[in-house]
Amino acid sequence: MSDEIRVLRVGADKAAACIEGLADVLMDCVEGGASVSFMLPLARETAVAFWDGVAKSVARNERILLIAEDADGTIVGTVQLVTAQPDNQPHRADVSKMLVHRRARRRGVAQRLMAKVEEAALEAGKHVLVLDTVTGGDAERLYARAGWQRVGDVPNYALMPTGEFCGTTFYCKQL
Template sequence: MTIREIDGAEALARVGELAEVLRDCVEGGASVGFMLPLAEGRPEAFWRRVAAGVAAGERHLFVAEDEAGRICGTVSLVIDMPDNQPHRADVSKMLVHRRARRQGVAERLLKALEAKACELGKTTLVLDTVTGSDASRLYERLGWQKAGDIPNYALMPEGALCSTTYYFRHFP
């Protein structure tokens, strides 16, 4: 398993692989902003926008690649913040394909993202996830602090309401 940052050109070239990871997560029940059934081309359009954001310097994109070199996980560090928040960044779209789960992929992606955030001088990171999810347990285990829950904040891919928990992490 390899974890690395990719640039906008590589992200654009690998939109199909990134879309497959997103598709698998949504079809597996992950509430990550998309509903079932996924419209044709919607995951690819999303990743083309992400690739443009990476190319524009608005975000950093990390991928996990399996032994065959295929993308099996991803996460973004969004650094395009308002003028009064230059010290802050958001963690976005932590996605791990079901074939790669329970192998430490998410933890390794998050640690790479945190290292990049520190390198960029970011001292506060923020993320949100489904309340009580595997992801929430991971974030808490890795030292993220719970800011609070918002009931009925989002929908699961099949339409049921779910609560969202916000987390933050401070760095010296």
């Protein structure tokens, strides 16, 4: 696999066309232990249905979807910006499902995705971003290096894919 990675914002049609590749990334992350809303075993149909819903949400302009592709055009990472917020929060968005396939980790993919999601937020008029991640997980270092502010922890917030409880740490960033 080449080290060339490109990050793209995809519209509704491309999002729908990417569902299988996105399902591959999601399944790999969950199988690797990521607590991202899914439990093991994660059926492919469940992963595909999730991404179908994301593609439809992109079509309704409720979220922005970014993908990272390698030189062969294989999707190796993704992140979403949920822009649909309540009326009193038009300036805010949630960063969601920052996923990098295990074979593409430690190559700056997550860092590039986070930089692009911040650019997309500004283009969408969003200047307050919020995200959450597993307390004590590898992603915490990424967010700290990218200038995100740790807001707080919630113990036993979610489950790991294998069923044990995990805490969640919330972060925010003012752009």
